[in-house]
Amino acid sequence: MSVDGTSLLRLEKTSLREQALTALRRAITTGQLTPGTHLVETDLSEALQISRGTLREAMRQLQQEGLISAGARGRLSVRHLDAKEIRDIFEVRAALESVAARTLASRPDRTEAVAALRHAVEEMDRWAASNLEDRIEADLRFHRTMCHLSGNETLLHSWSSLEGSIRMSIMFAGVDRALKNMDARRHLAIVEAIEAGDGDTAAATVREHMAGAASVLIGA
Incomplete structure (x- = not known):
């Protein structure tokens, strides 16, 4: 049986995105990343050791979940509730x-x-x-x-x-x-x-x- 190499790469990328998603979600919900914290792509991708593209995918999901929000010029930050x-x-x-x-x-x-x-x-x-x-x-x-x-x-x-x-x-x-x-x-x-x-x-x-x-x- 032949294996599609692109499928394996896609699986690996998805796995990295899920790991990044879990790590960021935990950091936000436990207060490690406090409300209002600006999320800098370069810093986060380096800390998580993932590409900025994979990080963006994870952050889009967090935005859909209501954990982060976009401000002026599309700058993303940890959501602040009133x-x-x-x-x-x-x-x-x-x-x-x-x-x-x-x-x-x-x-x-x-x-x-x-x-x-x-x-x-x-x-x-x-x-x-x-x-x-x-x-x-x-x-x-x-x-x-x-x-x-x-x-x-x-x-x-x-x-x-x-x-x-x-x-x-x-x-x-x-x-x-x-x-x-x-x-x-x-x-x-x-x-x-x-x-x-x-x-x-x-x-x-x-x-x-x-x-x-x-x-x-x-x-x-």
Whole structure:
């Protein structure tokens, strides 16, 4: 069987782009690259040891995810959120995730979904003493799992398109406030509401969760 050499090169390039994407996303969401930081192509390509073309591909993806934004003359920088944007993000999250919670609570066969969500909460608890990055991932995994279990692909796609903005919002007010929102017990209340089978209560619990999280971040 013959092998197309150009396909191998394309795979290698894609791999480098994905590695660069992961490294930059981590640097932004953990605060290593702070909001407003101007992203200089020459510096970043040298630091990551990749071509400027590959770097541009990764940065385009980050721009689509809402982690970086273009300013004057197209200069890219780490996105800076204000309090209104935080509220907007959490209002949309509340709308999406309350639908997921209501859907799950309304199912007569919700036992497996509840077990999966309890496991996600246990994982949050397990990573509670770990580094910030692991805790962020555990937190997001819980919410992503709830959306996925709803079986609503449009809902999951909408939530996923917000993930970059969600990551930025987590670090809006610094580590201390971010960690308050990652408390496993806050998330367990959502699971228990779903398990009880009351869709209205489950949806309300999610909305309360999101409103509280937004208030913690903006200091309201």
